[in-house]
Amino acid sequence: MASDDIWILGINMTKFGKHPDKDIVDLAAEAAMAALSDGGVTMKDVGVLAAGNLMSAAAGIGQQLQKQIGQTGIPVYNVANACATGATALRTAIMAIKAGETPVGLAVGVEKLSGAGLLAGGARKADSDEWTPSGRYGAVAGVDGRIGTETMPGVFSQVGMEYGHKYGGTSFELFARISEKNHSHSTLNPMAAYQKKMTLEEIMGDVMVAYPNTRPMCSANCDGAAAAVVVSGEYLKTLSLEQQKRAIKVSASILTSDPYQVACQILPDVNTLTRLAATQAYEQAGVSPQDLDLVELHDCFATAELVHYDNLMLCDEGGAVDFFESGATWRDGKTPVNVSGGLESKGHPIAATGIANIWEVCHHLRGEAGDRQIKDAKVGLAHVIGLGSACGVHILERSAA
Amino acid sequence: MAQQVPLVDYLVLGDDPHLVANECTSCGARFFDRRNACASCFGTEFKKADVSPTGEVRAFTIVSFAAPGIPVPFVAAVIDCDGTSVRGNVINTPADPEHVSLGMKVKLATYEVGTDAAGTEAIGFGFEPLN
Numbered sequence: 001m002a003s004d005d006i007w008i009l010g011i012n013m014t015k016f017g018k019h020p021d022k023d024i025v026d027l028a029a030e031a032a033m034a035a036l037s038d039g040g041v042t043m044k045d046v047g048v049l050a051a052g053n054l055m056s057a058a059a060g061i062g063q064q065l066q067k068q069i070g071q072t073g074i075p076v077y078n079v080a081n082a083c084a085t086g087a088t089a090l091r092t093a094i095m096a097i098k099a100g101e102t103p104v105g106l107a108v109g110v111e112k113l114s115g116a117g118l119l120a121g122g123a124r125k126a127d128s129d130e131w132t133p134s135g136r137y138g139a140v141a142g143v144d145g146r147i148g149t150e151t152m153p154g155v156f157s158q159v160g161m162e163y164g165h166k167y168g169g170t171s172f173e174l175f176a177r178i179s180e181k182n183h184s185h186s187t188l189n190p191m192a193a194y195q196k197k198m199t200l201e202e203i204m205g206d207v208m209v210a211y212p213n214t215r216p217m218c219s220a221n222c223d224g225a226a227a228a229v230v231v232s233g234e235y236l237k238t239l240s241l242e243q244q245k246r247a248i249k250v251s252a253s254i255l256t257s258d259p260y261q262v263a264c265q266i267l268p269d270v271n272t273l274t275r276l277a278a279t280q281a282y283e284q285a286g287v288s289p290q291d292l293d294l295v296e297l298h299d300c301f302a303t304a305e306l307v308h309y310d311n312l313m314l315c316d317e318g319g320a321v322d323f324f325e326s327g328a329t330w331r332d333g334k335t336p337v338n339v340s341g342g343l344e345s346k347g348h349p350i351a352a353t354g355i356a357n358i359w360e361v362c363h364h365l366r367g368e369a370g371d372r373q374i375k376d377a378k379v380g381l382a383h384v385i386g387l388g389s390a391c392g393v394h395i396l397e398r399s400a401a
Numbered sequence: 402m403a404q405q406v407p408l409v410d411y412l413v414l415g416d417d418p419h420l421v422a423n424e425c426t427s428c429g430a431r432f433f434d435r436r437n438a439c440a441s442c443f444g445t446e447f448k449k450a451d452v453s454p455t456g457e458v459r460a461f462t463i464v465s466f467a468a469p470g471i472p473v474p475f476v477a478a479v480i481d482c483d484g485t486s487v488r489g490n491v492i493n494t495p496a497d498p499e500h501v502s503l504g505m506k507v508k509l510a511t512y513e514v515g516t517d518a519a520g521t522e523a524i525g526f527g528f529e530p531l532n
Contacts, residue, residue, distance in 0.1 A: 118466070118467075118468070121468055123469070124468040124469075126470065127514075128517070129517055130517050130518055131406045131521050131523050133410060136434040137409040137410060137411065137433065138409055138410025138411075139408060139409045140406055140407075140408060140409075140523050141408060141515070141523055143409065144467070144471065145464070145467050145468070145471035145475060145490075146408065146490065146525050147488055147489055147490065147525070147526075148477040148488040148490065149462065149464045149467065149475075149477035151464060151466070153462075153464075154462045154477050155462075157462035158460040158461060158477070158478070159460070161460045161462065161503060162459060162460035162479070164503060165458075165459055165460060165503040165504060172498070207465075208463075208466075208474075209465060209466045210462045210463065210466065211462055211463035211464075211465070211474075211498060212462075213462075260430070260440045260441040262430070262484075262486070263479070263481075263486035265432065265440070266479055266486040266488050267460060267479045
């Protein structure tokens with residue numbers, strides 16, 4: 001291993017679901033302690049901590065976590081980057097190692113979302129009894145629902161529909177079948193919030209949230225945390241052979257924001273920045289999409305999964321529908337996508353997601369994924385997108401040791 | 402006739418209601434709110450530009466689950482108005498996939514949002530099927 005490589009030494013996620021008896025500090029501590037233990041190190045070894053919790057981003061989850069598991073005076077970065085918060089925390093720790101500030105970093109993401117409803121567009125101010133222009137658009141009354149929608153299901157439905165308009169081939173049923181795949185995959189994942197197989201009829205007949213996404217086609221609000229210990233290659237060389245064997249190489253760590261595109265300020269463009277991140281990641285890692293043994297991508301809604309097949313270049317441009325129809329993204333297909341069950345069934349505790357998807361890939365690369373193991377997996381990709389937008393792509397490879 | 406105000410400042414009322422954008426004089430990028438510099442080319446000069454009142458539906462969703470007080474279902478859409486994308490609802494047609502489709506031709510239409518205590522009407526906009 002090269003001295004300047006970055007490795008994941010230890011990684012863990014809590015079970016996603018309802019944790020009524022645990023607060024965000026408990027959940028973050030559970031994941032962090034388990035990640036440290038998985039890597040065979042303690043807080044004494046850690047030189048930097050990056051932590052994310054989106055819903056109470058001002059609370060300083062990093063320092064709260066230290067008070068729960070070990071205060072050593074190291075720099076703490078509390079990060080918030082929408083649904084890319086976890087990936088941003090991981091990348092922050094990686095950057096500190098790359099900068100030579102420390103050989104060992106800890107990244108943690110945690111969220112409590114059980115029972116949460118709409119995360120945006122969940123409330124509109126009542127109309128006042130005097131029309132007075134205010135805000136950036138000089139609006140005299142609330143515009144959500146009057147000028148489009150602010151809800152995430154509505155935004156991502158339009159993202160999928162726009163793809164259909166551009167390339168054709170999409171339908172309510174097609175999007176529902178993507179969801180059917182992920183719910184089917186989830187039955188093998190004991191860490192998922194929901195492990196229920198759902199038929200196409202059940203999915204299409206469920207409560208409509210924003211056409212064409214019904215409830216099971218939306219990411220599940222739930223509680224959870226994930227944490228990772230990252231180290232330099234030079235540091236890894238000083239550790240035991242067993243630690244070296246289980247370490248996973250971070251072949252690429254990329255974070256992008258959206259470059260200007262016409263209309264990107266009208267409907268968020270989640271495509272261009274994902275394609276940009278993927279291009280940079282494949283180049284940095286020296287791998288191609290065909291090399292990937294599994295992909296965990298950001299299926300915040302079934303409509304989103306389709307466009308990311310294309311954005312991550314798993315298929316030819318414009319070919320996402322055919323790619324899915326070929327069966328490629330089922331767990332026995334050419335490029336298994338979201339074998340964890342994805343955000344639609346595993347769940348989406350926002351800040352945890354960008355590390356939990358990396359845990360899933362690492363689990364397979366280590367050969368420790370049990371019933372859902374993708375056989376002989378060597379290379380995997382994890383992708384998240386936070387609306388606004390931020391995109392994180394990590395490419396991970398099995399240790400050669 | 403009662404006094405009228407537009408729901409948002411980029412809606413121009415009158416005999417010929419239309420939307421107006423801030424257009425970058427260097428590259429032509431359009432924005433509906435103010436900019437210190439163009440997000441595309443970083444130019445700092447802008448002029449007002451009228452947006453075509455007709456266009457086609459580039460993307461849509463039928464929202465069934467929204468904040469309390471928002472009538473559902475409604476159609477939220479992105480309308481391509483001769484090259485300028487606009488966010489707006491598709492109105493004056495049933496909110497179902499049989500009546501709204503990708504590529505559908507639409508035109509700007511206004512409606513009364515409500516009347517305040519002084520009797521002033523707030524006027525909103527949406528897009529209705531052209532035919």
